Structures are given as C-alpha cells and as structure tokens.
Amino acid sequence: MVVCNHKVLIVIELFERSVKPQMKLSFRWYGPGDPVSLEHIRQIPGMKGIVSAIYDVPVGDAWPLQNILRIKEMIEANGMDFDVIESVPVHEDIKLGRPTAKQYTENYKQSLTNLSKAGIKTVCYNFMPVFDWTRSTLTKKLPDGSLTLAYVHQDVEKMDPVKGELDLPGWATDYTPEEMKSLIDAYGALTEEDLWNNLGTFLKEIIPVAEAVGIRMAIHPDDPPWSIFGLPRIIRNKASLERVISLIDSPSNGLAICTGSLGVSPDNDMAEIVGHFASLDRLNFLHARNVKYDADKNFDEVAHPSANGSLDMYAVIKAAVAAGYNGPIRPDHGRMIWGETGKPGYGLYDRALGATYLVGLIEAAEKELGSR
Numbered sequence: 001m002v003v004c005n006h007k008v009l010i011v012i013e014l015f016e017r018s019v020k021p022q023m024k025l026s027f028r029w030y031g032p033g034d035p036v037s038l039e040h041i042r043q044i045p046g047m048k049g050i051v052s053a054i055y056d057v058p059v060g061d062a063w064p065l066q067n068i069l070r071i072k073e074m075i076e077a078n079g080m081d082f083d084v085i086e087s088v089p090v091h092e093d094i095k096l097g098r099p100t101a102k103q104y105t106e107n108y109k110q111s112l113t114n115l116s117k118a119g120i121k122t123v124c125y126n127f128m129p130v131f132d133w134t135r136s137t138l139t140k141k142l143p144d145g146s147l148t149l150a151y152v153h154q155d156v157e158k159m160d161p162v163k164g165e166l167d168l169p170g171w172a173t174d175y176t177p178e179e180m181k182s183l184i185d186a187y188g189a190l191t192e193e194d195l196w197n198n199l200g201t202f203l204k205e206i207i208p209v210a211e212a213v214g215i216r217m218a219i220h221p222d223d224p225p226w227s228i229f230g231l232p233r234i235i236r237n238k239a240s241l242e243r244v245i246s247l248i249d250s251p252s253n254g255l256a257i258c259t260g261s262l263g264v265s266p267d268n269d270m271a272e273i274v275g276h277f278a279s280l281d282r283l284n285f286l287h288a289r290n291v292k293y294d295a296d297k298n299f300d301e302v303a304h305p306s307a308n309g310s311l312d313m314y315a316v317i318k319a320a321v322a323a324g325y326n327g328p329i330r331p332d333h334g335r336m337i338w339g340e341t342g343k344p345g346y347g348l349y350d351r352a353l354g355a356t357y358l359v360g361l362i363e364a365a366e367k368e369l370g371s372r
C-alpha cells in the first residue's frame with residue numbers, strides 16, 4: 001500500500017535524514033590572497049564547503065556584513081557553500097578579563113549577528129593566550145622528501161618569544177617585542193582558573209546571541225595541548241572539553257575537535273572523544289589530521305592515513321558516523337609535496353589527498369554501519 005500525503009513525506013524525509021547522516025566535507029581557504037584557488041578546491045572530489053574568515057578587519061572589531069557577503073559571493077560562484085567560519089578571533093583583553101573586554105565582547109556579538117545574516121552556521125574560535133598553534137619548525141624533511149610542520153618540545157622550551165625567536169604564520173596578530181613582553185607579563189598574573197573564569201564570562205555573553213541567530217560555536221583545542229612559555233593553556237583533553245560544554249548547556253556551546261591537536265597527547269583517545277561529544281550533540285566541527293608522536297612531547301605532522309602516523313583515523317571517522325555526526329569536517333594541515341610552496345600547512349596537494357582519504361573513510365564507515 002502506498003500512502004502519499006505531506007505528513008508521510010515529512011516522516012520519510014526525517015527518517016532518511018536520521019539514517020543517512022552525512023558529514024559535510026569542507027576546506028579551509030584564506031580568502032582572495034590565498035595561493036590556493038577556489039577553482040582548484042572545487043575539483044577535489046566530494047568537496048562541498050569552504051571554511052574561511054575575514055582577514056582585513058583588526059582583531060576585536062566587529063565584522064561588517066558587506067565584507068562577509070563579498071567572500072560568500074566568491075565561494076558560491078565556485079559552486080560551494082560558505083557556512084563555517086574559522087576563526088572569529090577572541091581579543092586578548094577578553095582572555096585576560098580586562099575592562100575593555102566588555103566592548104570587545106559586544107563587537108563579537110555583532111560579528112555573530114552579521115555572520116548569521118550571511119547564512120553562517122558554525123563559528124570556530126580558540127582561547128589560547130597570545131600564541132595560536134606552535135611548532136619548532138615549519139619545514140622538517142620527512143623520509144619521502146616531503147616537508148612538514150614539526151614540534152620538538154626541548155627546542156620550543158629554549159625559545160624566547162620576547163626576543164622574536166618564534167615567528168609562525170597563522171597567528172592573528174604581529175606584536176612588537178614590547179607588546180609581546182607586556183602581554184606575556186599580563187598572563188603571568190593569570191592562573192588557569194582565572195582563564196576558565198574569563199572563558200565562562202565570555203560564553204555567558206555570546207552563547208545566547210549565537211543561539212538566537214542559529215550559530216553553533218566551536219572551540220578549538222589548544223595546540224599543542226599543554227602549557228608553553230609558562231602561559232596557561234586549558235583546552236587540552238576530554239575533561240576540559242567536558243568542562244567547556246558544562247559552562248552553558250546549549251548546542252550552540254560546542255566543540256571543534258581537532259585530532260591533530262588533542263591527538264599529540266597519548267592520553268587522548270581521539271575516537272572515544274569524538275564519539276562521546278558527537279553523541280551529546282556538542283561536536284560542531286571536526287578537524288581530521290594525523291600526527292606521529294613520541295613519549296617526550298615531540299611530534300611530526302604526517303599524511304592523513306592511519307598507516308602514516310600514531311592515530312587510527314578510521315576509528316575516529318567511524319565513531320563520528322556512529323554517533324550521527326552530520327556537521328562540517330575538514331582535512332586539517334597538510335605537508336608540502338610535489339614541490340608546492342605556500343602557506344605552511346595549507347597547500348593544496350596534500351590536503352586534497354587528505355580530503356579524498358576522508359571521503360573514503362566516511363563511505364566505508366557508513367556502509368559498515370548500515371547508514372548508506
């Protein structure tokens with residue numbers, strides 16, 4: 001018997017959606033100045049979305065709607081969606097809990113409102129003091145001749161950022177040595193609990209706005225997930241992710257789980273962590289990348305497949321599929337291969353290989369679990 005009316009169709013549609021959760025394959029693009037073009041990104045099989053940001057507005061200012069729409073138009077003209085931002089940076093004064101935090105937080109809310117008007121659904125951010133991801137070299141030569149980002153803990157310990165001995169791309173701001181010193185000094189007076197309090201204050205302000213405009217926030221873990229240069233770092237394992245989501249009970253208060261960031265710590269079981277938070281509906285963004293680590297806090301970024309590194313990437317993807325995760329996923333950093341030059345970690349070729357590998361893992365997991 002075939003019954004066809006609106007209610008039945010809606011039920012069928014919901015049923016199909018519930019048994020066919022599809023992650024959305026996405027790719028980070030650094031805007032019109034990126035040497036990797038949208039024309040090339042769209043040729044990667046399965047590519048659906050672009051993850052980007054507004055790079056010509058000072059950190060802390062509200063993002064104007066017209067700047068967001070300009071990027072959106074370029075992306076949509078290339079047949080892809082623009083619904084994920086990485087990142088709207090959080091001004092250091094917010095992390096430090098300075099009096100000016102109030103105004104910067106208001107600006108942040110304005111950015112979220114403007115982003116929602118442009119159709120943005122996910123906003124990634126991090127709460128790392130001063131330094132974003134940190135490595136000791138950007139061009140380590142792997143045995144196959146490819147170049148990669150690597151971290152040697154002792155080398156980083158010996159560096160003095162105030163003396164300009166550390167300069168990595170990907171950071172939101174360039175500081176003068178004086179500014180760097182005063183920032184690091186300011187954090188010197190801040191405990192981990194202070195930083196947690198400041199994160200809580202920030203989230204209490206912005207999550208209700210994000211919720212009202214239909215945006216899911218996604219905090220990125222600290223990379224590497226331990227303290228460097230004596231600065232507090234708090235987003236580094238399952239317990240800290242648990243604590244973030246407990247600060248405010250809302251799907252808008254969620255996580256960007258990055259296997260390459262948390263995964264350099266042998267204590268972090270990435271498949272278990274991904275499955276756990278996806279099943280709680282707090283996994284809002286998934287960064288998939290492999291790393292090869294040793295027991296002394298040293299690691300290389302490697303090609304995406306499990307065989308190349310320390311992480312079981314299939315177990316991670318299978319855990320996400322099993323939990324019904326259908327949010328954005330992107331290959332994270334890639335190596336430099338085939339003579340490509342460009343933004344460290346963000347060339348086209350190795351990230352494209354990573355993307356197609358992820359497409360294969362997703363297909364395999366969905367078939368194994370019966371959802372495709």
Ligand SMILES: [Mn+2]
Nearest residue numbers: 258261287332
């Ligand atoms: Mn990441």
